[in-house]
Amino acid sequence: MRxxxxxxxxxxxxxxxxxxxxxxxxxARQVVxxxxxxxxxxxxxxxxxxxxxSITEIIFSLHQEHRLVGVTLFSDYPPAxxxxxxxxxxxxxxxxxxxxxxxxxxxxxxxxNPIALVRRLESLGIPVYAVNPTDLERVMExxxxxxxxxxxxxxxxxxxxxxxxxxxxxxxxxxASRSRPRVFFQIGISPIVSAxxxxxxxxLIQLSGGVNIAAGPVxxxxxxxxxxxxxxxxxxxxxxxxxxxxxxSVKARWLRWKSIPAVRNGxxxxxxxxxxxxxxxxxxxxxxxxxRIIHPELFGNPP
Amino acid sequence: xxxxxxxRKLAYRYGRSPVLQDLSFAIGSGAFFIILGPNGSxxxxxxxxxxxHLRPQRGNVFxxxxxxxxxxxxxxxxRMAYLPQLTRLDFPMSVxxxxxxxxxxxxxxxxxxxxxxxxxxxxxxxYTNVLPLADRxxxxxxxxxxxxxLIARAICQQPQIVLLDxxxxxxxxxxxxxxxxxxxxxxxxxxxxxxxxxxxVNLAAMYADRLLLLKDGGILGIGPPCEVLHHQRLEKAYGxxxxxxxxxxxxxxxxxxxxRRFRKQAPGAxxxxx
Amino acid sequence: xxxxRPVIVRRMLLLSIPLLVVLLAAVYLGxxxxxxxxxxxxxxxxxxxxxxxxxxxxxIIWQIRFPRxxxxxxxxxxxxxxxxxxxxxxxxxxxxxxxxxxxxxxxxGAISGILLGLSRFPGVSLxxxxxxxxxxxxxxxxxxxxxxxQNNRLLLSGVMVNAFCGAxxxxxxxxxxxxxxxxxxxxxxxxxSLADMHQVTILGxxxxxxxxxxxxxxxxxxxxxxxxxxxQSMGFDVRIIVxxxxxVTSLMVSATVSHCGLVGFVGLVIPHLFxxxxxxxxxxxxxxxxxxxxxxxxxxxxLARTLPSHGEMPAGVVTALIGAPLxxxxxxxxxx
Numbered sequence: 001m002r003x004x005x006x007x008x009x010x011x012x013x014x015x016x017x018x019x020x021x022x023x024x025x026x027x028a029r030q031v032v033x034x035x036x037x038x039x040x041x042x043x044x045x046x047x048x049x050x051x052x053x054s055i056t057e058i059i060f061s062l063h064q065e066h067r068l069v070g071v072t073l074f075s076d077y078p079p080a081x082x083x084x085x086x087x088x089x090x091x092x093x094x095x096x097x098x099x100x101x102x103x104x105x106x107x108x109x110x111x112x113n114p115i116a117l118v119r120r121l122e123s124l125g126i127p128v129y130a131v132n133p134t135d136l137e138r139v140m141e142x143x144x145x146x147x148x149x150x151x152x153x154x155x156x157x158x159x160x161x162x163x164x165x166x167x168x169x170x171x172x173x174x175x176a177s178r179s180r181p182r183v184f185f186q187i188g189i190s191p192i193v194s195a196x197x198x199x200x201x202x203x204l205i206q207l208s209g210g211v212n213i214a215a216g217p218v219x220x221x222x223x224x225x226x227x228x229x230x231x232x233x234x235x236x237x238x239x240x241x242x243x244x245x246x247x248x249s250v251k252a253r254w255l256r257w258k259s260i261p262a263v264r265n266g267x268x269x270x271x272x273x274x275x276x277x278x279x280x281x282x283x284x285x286x287x288x289x290x291x292r293i294i295h296p297e298l299f300g301n302p303p
Numbered sequence: 304x305x306x307x308x309x310x311r312k313l314a315y316r317y318g319r320s321p322v323l324q325d326l327s328f329a330i331g332s333g334a335f336f337i338i339l340g341p342n343g344s345x346x347x348x349x350x351x352x353x354x355x356h357l358r359p360q361r362g363n364v365f366x367x368x369x370x371x372x373x374x375x376x377x378x379x380x381x382r383m384a385y386l387p388q389l390t391r392l393d394f395p396m397s398v399x400x401x402x403x404x405x406x407x408x409x410x411x412x413x414x415x416x417x418x419x420x421x422x423x424x425x426x427x428x429x430y431t432n433v434l435p436l437a438d439r440x441x442x443x444x445x446x447x448x449x450x451x452x453l454i455a456r457a458i459c460q461q462p463q464i465v466l467l468d469x470x471x472x473x474x475x476x477x478x479x480x481x482x483x484x485x486x487x488x489x490x491x492x493x494x495x496x497x498x499x500x501x502x503x504v505n506l507a508a509m510y511a512d513r514l515l516l517l518k519d520g521g522i523l524g525i526g527p528p529c530e531v532l533h534h535q536r537l538e539k540a541y542g543x544x545x546x547x548x549x550x551x552x553x554x555x556x557x558x559x560x561x562x563r564r565f566r567k568q569a570p571g572a573x574x575x576x577x
Numbered sequence: 578x579x580x581x582r583p584v585i586v587r588r589m590l591l592l593s594i595p596l597l598v599v600l601l602a603a604v605y606l607g608x609x610x611x612x613x614x615x616x617x618x619x620x621x622x623x624x625x626x627x628x629x630x631x632x633x634x635x636x637i638i639w640q641i642r643f644p645r646x647x648x649x650x651x652x653x654x655x656x657x658x659x660x661x662x663x664x665x666x667x668x669x670x671x672x673x674x675x676x677x678x679x680x681x682x683x684x685x686g687a688i689s690g691i692l693l694g695l696s697r698f699p700g701v702s703l704x705x706x707x708x709x710x711x712x713x714x715x716x717x718x719x720x721x722x723x724x725x726x727q728n729n730r731l732l733l734s735g736v737m738v739n740a741f742c743g744a745x746x747x748x749x750x751x752x753x754x755x756x757x758x759x760x761x762x763x764x765x766x767x768x769x770s771l772a773d774m775h776q777v778t779i780l781g782x783x784x785x786x787x788x789x790x791x792x793x794x795x796x797x798x799x800x801x802x803x804x805x806x807x808x809q810s811m812g813f814d815v816r817i818i819v820x821x822x823x824x825v826t827s828l829m830v831s832a833t834v835s836h837c838g839l840v841g842f843v844g845l846v847i848p849h850l851f852x853x854x855x856x857x858x859x860x861x862x863x864x865x866x867x868x869x870x871x872x873x874x875x876x877x878x879x880l881a882r883t884l885p886s887h888g889e890m891p892a893g894v895v896t897a898l899i900g901a902p903l904x905x906x907x908x909x910x911x912x913x
Contacts, residue, residue, distance in 0.1 A: 073887060088888055091759050092770065096641050100613040102633055112756060116697040116771050123773070124640060193754065220754040354810055380812030387806040394802060396857045404800055408812040413860070414796030415583040460811070 031149070034132045034142070035110060041127045042104045044151055049098055051108035052090045055131070056081050057280035058143055059107075061159055064150045070101045077274065077282070093117050099124055107131065107146065109279070133279040135203050136167065136287075143281065163284045167207065170291050173298050174209035181294055183210040184233035184262070187273070189250055192223045200283060201276050208291035209298075210235065229257050235294060236262040239273035269293045305368040307332045307464050307496040308353060313362035315348055315520075322348045323520040326362070330513070332463075333494045335487065337507040340517035341541050346500045347388065349517070350468050353498065354385040367463065380408035384457035388468040391449060393442035398452050401441060402428055405459025427458040431485060447478030454485060465489065467499045471506065479503070483510050504558045508532060509550070516540055532556045585860055592861055596868035600650060603875040607646030608638050610879050612889075640773070646875050648772040648780070649892075652833055653843055653874025655784050657866035659830040660844030662791060665798040665859065666819050667732050674830045674844035677735035677823075681742020682712025683834045684765060688749050691760050697771055701764070702835040709831035712738055713824075766891030767840035769878055780836050787829040788867060794822060795859040802857065841893040843874060846900045853911050873900075 028040050049070040050056040056075040059068055065080065070087045085101065088094035090112045098106065103126055108118055110132040118128045129149060133139040140160045147156020183205050187193050194214035195201035205212040213231050214221055238250055247270045254263055262268055271293070275286030292299040306329040315323040322345045330336045340346050351357045352364060355371055364371040367382060374382075384405070392401075405427070406420045416424075428434040431451040441449060450470055457465055467486070471479040483506055489495045501507045507514060507528070514531045516524040518540045524531040534547045537558060544566060546559040609617045619634055628635040659674030667676075675681075686708020690701035720734040750761060797818050800808045805815045830844075851865040877895040884890060 086887065091756065092763070092888055094612050094888070095770070096611045096613050096637050099637050099641065100633060114697070114760065119696075120771060120773065124636060218754075222754070351806075354806075356806060356809060375812075376809065376814055377812035380810060383810070385807070385810035387804070387810075389804075392803065394857060395852065396799075396802065400799075400856070400858060401803075404803070404811065407796070407800055410796075412793055412796065414799070415585055417583055421584060 031129065033129045034138075034145070035130045037130065039122075039127045039129065041129065041149070045105040045149065047101065047103045047105070048150065049087060049101060049103045049106045050075065051087075051093065051106055051113050051128070053077070054133075054278040054280040055107045055109060055146070056084075057278065057282065058146050059150070061281050062143070062147055062150065062152045062155045064152050064155075067150060069103060070098065093121075095120055095124075098126065105129060105149070107149070109133075134198070135200070136163075136207075136283060139279045139281075139283060140164065142279065159281060163281055166284050167287065170207060170287055170299075174207070174291070174295065177209060177295060177298060179295075180209055180211050181234035182213050182232075183235045183237060183294060184213050184228055184231065186236065186238045186250075187220070187277075188222075192225065192228065193220050194223060195219070196221055199277075200279065200286075204276055204283070204287050204290050205294070207287055208294045210290070210294040225253075225257075229260060232259070232261055234261045234265070235267045235269070236260070237269050237271055237290070237293060239271050239276065267293075304332055306330055306365075307334070307367060308336075308498065309365040309368075310353075311363045311365070313349075313352065313359050313364060315345075315352065315357065315360050317348075321520060323352075326520070326522060328515060328522065328525055330496060330498060332496055333490060334512045335490050335497045335510055336499070336513050336515065337511040338498070338500045338515045338517060339504060339507055339540075340523075343519075344517040344540075345520040346517055347468055350385075350466055350498070350500055354383065354387075354466050355379050356385075377408050380460065382462055383464045383466065384460040384462040385466045386453055386457055386468065386470055388472070389453075391446065392453075395440050395442060397437070398428070398433060398439055398441065398444070399424065399437045401452055402433075402455045402459055405456035408460060423461075424455075424459055427455040428452075430458060430488075431455040432481075447474045447481065450474060450478065450482060451485070454482070458489070462495065464496045464498065467497070469500050469502055472502060479506065486510070504532070504537070505550075508556045508558065509552075528556055532558060585858075589860060589864060592855070593864045593868060596865060596872070600868050600872040600875070603872040603879075604643075604646045604650060607649065607875045607879055608642045610883060611637065611642050612882060613637065644774045644777045645769055645772040645878065647777045648769055648837065649875045649878040650871035651777065651780055651784060652769070652837055652840055652892075653847070653877075654788070654867040654871040655829050655833040656840065656844040657847035657870025657873075658788065658791060658863065659826050660846075661848040661859070661862055661866045662798070662822055662826045663844075664848055665801055666822050668802070669732060670849065671845075672732070674826070675834075675839070675841075676732065676739070677827065678712040678716050678738035678742065679709045679827055679830055679834065680839050681739040681746070683709035683831060684746050684839065685742055685749070686711075687764050687835070687838070688746060688761050691757050691764065692749070692753065694757075697760075698776055698836075705835035706831050709827070709834065712742065713827045713831075763891075764838040767838045767893040769837050769892055770889065772837075776836060780832060783832045784829050787825050788863075790825050791822065792860075792863045794818060795863045798822070798859040799857070837892075839893065840874075840896065842897040842900055843870060846896075846904050847873060850900075850904060850907060853907050 028042055030038060031041055032038050046067055047069045048059065048067045050059055050068060051072060053072060053075040056071045057077050059065060060078050060081060068084055071081055071084045072088060072090045073086050074089065075081045087097045091114065093113070095117065098121060106121060106126055106128045108128050108130050110130055118130065121128050131142045131145065133142045140163055143160050144156045147153050185195050185201050185205060187195060195212070196217065196219045197215045198219055202212045202215055213233055236254060238247060240247070251268050254260065254268055257263055271286070271289055275282050275289060292301065308330040311327050313323055313326040314321070326349070338346050338349065348357065352359055355376065366374065366379065402424045403416055403420065406416055406423065407414055410416065425434065428437055431454050433448060433451050433455055436444060436448060441452070444452065470482050474482065486497045486499065487510055490497050511528055513526060514528050515522065516531055516536060523540050524536050532547060534545050537545045537547070544561040546561055548557050548559065550557040605620060609615055609620045616634060616638065619628060620638055622628055623635055623638055656674050660672065663672040663674060663676060664670060683705045687701050687705035690704030695701050695704065716734055716738050720731045750758065753761060797813055800811055800813055801815065801818070808815050847866055847870040848862065851862055851869060855861050855865060874896070877899060878892055881890045881892050881895045
């Protein structure tokens with residue numbers, strides 16, 4: 001007759017549970033990225049590669065740059081990032097370079113990194129955590145998530161709290177005013193391209209108390225000069241995205257059309273593109289810059 | 304002995320226009336058979352049918368006693384070689400390689416030639432006197448030389464019948480005679496049946512065993528040259544006055560077309576004998 | 578009377594063996610050179626017994642560089658052979674593998690796949706393949722099977738189809754305004770960066786039977802040069818041969834393009850290069866184009882990866898930059 005032994009059951013149970021704890025024993029954990037993909041990553045990633053300039057910025061702002069072993073081209077902020085080894089551009093990653101840097105974690109961005117390249121990296125045993133920040137809220141969530149990935153929850157919390165506070169400050173002052181100037185935001189010179197509803201630029205314009213003339217389903221709609229003249233924007237904002245094209249010459253083109261209110265009132269402004277289209281903490285700087293342009297009476301004159 | 308080529312009630316038309324009408328004739332084995340006729344008489348169409356290029360629409364063609372439809376392309380190629388009307392073949396292929404192609408019907412798909420095939424090619428080139436040109440490229444040869452290379456290729460096929468469509472058309476006098484002599488040798492030494500379309504009535508008169516005079520897809524005359532080459536028939540065929548006399552070489556007829564200034568009031572009446 | 582050993586087989590071996598060595602050397606070089614350095618000895622060690630002390634380098638060599646070198650070799654072989662076959666059946670020295678609308682159809686298919694958000698493999702490669710096969714079908718309907726041997730009609734129809742596709746492509750590009758534009762442009766310039774063994778194996782299985790088939794018809798291609806009438810009189814059914822060659826070659830080229838985009842220039846110049854050096858016998862030209870074209874592409878890909886200080890050049894740019902002067906030089910040298 002077999003003796004009933006609870007010890008036996010407990011042993012079996014712990015054996016089963018230990019299987020679940022096995023990764024933890026190895027110093028690894030299960031995470032789910034912003035695209036809903038599950039993956040196993042190290043508890044304390046020491047060799048991280050940022051697959052987009054915005055990710056680089058976030059990591060630096062969390063003071064975790066000591067973990068960074070590689071960044072993409074055009075990771076130019078902060079200036080210290082320029083010294084890090086380059087792994088190609090974020091649309092054409094250099095897989096060989098990435099593998100040779102022996103990363104234990106890559107952080108990528110959905111709008112930009114081709115999924116095929118991400119899969120390739122994963123097939124070589126390199127975990128890629130994908131983020132997908134589509135608006136300010138999600139950017140702050142991304143900062144938090146990266147913070148928890150890189151053992152820096154505290155810094156992340158402080159950073160997002162600060163960002164949140166600044167955004168609230170802008171919102172509060174805007175609420176006090178009734179005017180909503182009509183803004184034409186030009187990101188392309190030839191052809192003329194603006195930004196639609198599902199872009200950071202649109203969100204910033206709205207938050208800073210303006211109306212985005214180009215709002216609509218098309219993300220980067222094209223305009224002819226004639227159409228812009230007809231639309232009579234109160235403010236024209238141009239970004240420095242097109243390299244080599246001088247702001248003065250673009251402004252001069254608009255100055256020909258006196259019928260545009262923005263021209264008559266001298267409200268044609270330049271904004272650094274890196275402040276308004278990179279999903280990084282600097283978006284808040286961009287927001288404040290836009291607020292000064294759109295409502296100088298509330299925030300002080302723009303520079 | 305079965306004739307090399309036999310044609311029974313052959314008819315062919317391109318679309319609506321009839322080109323060959325109810326042709327029947329036979330070509331004996333080992334004969335030098337020349338087809339004459341003005342442009343548009345259907346000579347080339349006839350030759351293409353004999354070569355297996357076009358299917359007879361009505362009637363039958365027999366090659367070596369067997370209906371042409373019963374041959375596969377390869378089998379036909381082993382028995383019959385064809386030199387179509389050509390201007391020039393200018394590409395960077397060596398003479399030797401081109402002549403070797405004549406062995407294709409006897410080889411597999413990959414055309415792997417043996418030493419034996421190379422020997423046959425050399426013999427063929429020697430026969431047609433193009434051996435000194437063996438390693439030259441086709442685009443470096445004159446028209447006459449190219450023609451002889453193509454004949455060498457035909458010989459390599461080891462055919463029993465050779466079909467030639469106006470082989471002397473673009474050649475100078477010396478080469479014209481060379482080609483015709485070559486054909487005569489082939490006929491005499493190898494017993495090959497030569498079927499040729501010629502535009503040159505006088506050459507035809509000097510070499511042919513039998514002539515076929517075609518007009519509008521029908522036979523105007525068939526038989527040995529002395530029987531076929533009557534001035535009325537020739538005038539009816541070609542539509543211009545001709546003078547038929549004896550060749551200074553003796554034994555052959557010579558046909559002289561008559562320019563306008565020699566014609567009397569009644570066109571067609573032969574002038575007084577010189 | 579002995580039959581003697583086929584002379585041509587000897588010549589084929591004398592040609593193929595050195596070229597095979599060159600190809601293998603090129604692949605070796607391709608495995609050694611990359612964006613992280615030159616590792617000739619490491620590759621040798623890895624082949625001999627394994628690179629146990631540096632598994633990362635092993636991964637780089639075998640999982641990144643090796644599939645890429647193989648893919649380059651396959652691409653070079655296929656496109657060169659494709660150009661050779663089209664030049665033979667169309668009897669036109671300007672023919673190249675894309676001339677019968679394949680590039681236009683493949684591009685439209687690929688762009689559609691990219692715009693629909695499909696991933697490169699298998700999504701976009703399938704749409705690209707479907708596109709090129711569709712244009713081939715359209716072409717055959719337009720030109721008609723009879724005029725497959727009346728070569729100019731086929732050629733002209735192909736050029737027109739390509740031109741129409743080109744216009745559609747320009748239109749599609751002009752209305753694309755986001756990051757997919759980037760993907761489209763990379764595809765159209767030829768992109769080997771996503772090579773992996775799985776993909777390469779599939780491509781290899783698809784094209785190797787085509788190579789063998791075309792080689793089987795190499796002698797027939799020689800005879801085709803004499804013109805339809807003479808070829809037919811020597812026992813070859815020209816219409817069937819040309820149709821088969823057309824379909825098999827189009828299949829082979831479409832499969833390749835669907836994997837790596839439009840790598841240009843190789844298919845035009847490599848056949849001419851070897852024709853200058855070896856003459857017009859296709860039984861020699863087929864292996865030469867396969868092995869030599871493959872080696873050429875591997876070497877060009879190495880340059881494409883290493884010449885720029887950042888990133889890589891499109892493969893087609895290097896093949897043209899190197900191939901054109903080389904060809905002109907050879908042309909002048911063999912002028913007699």
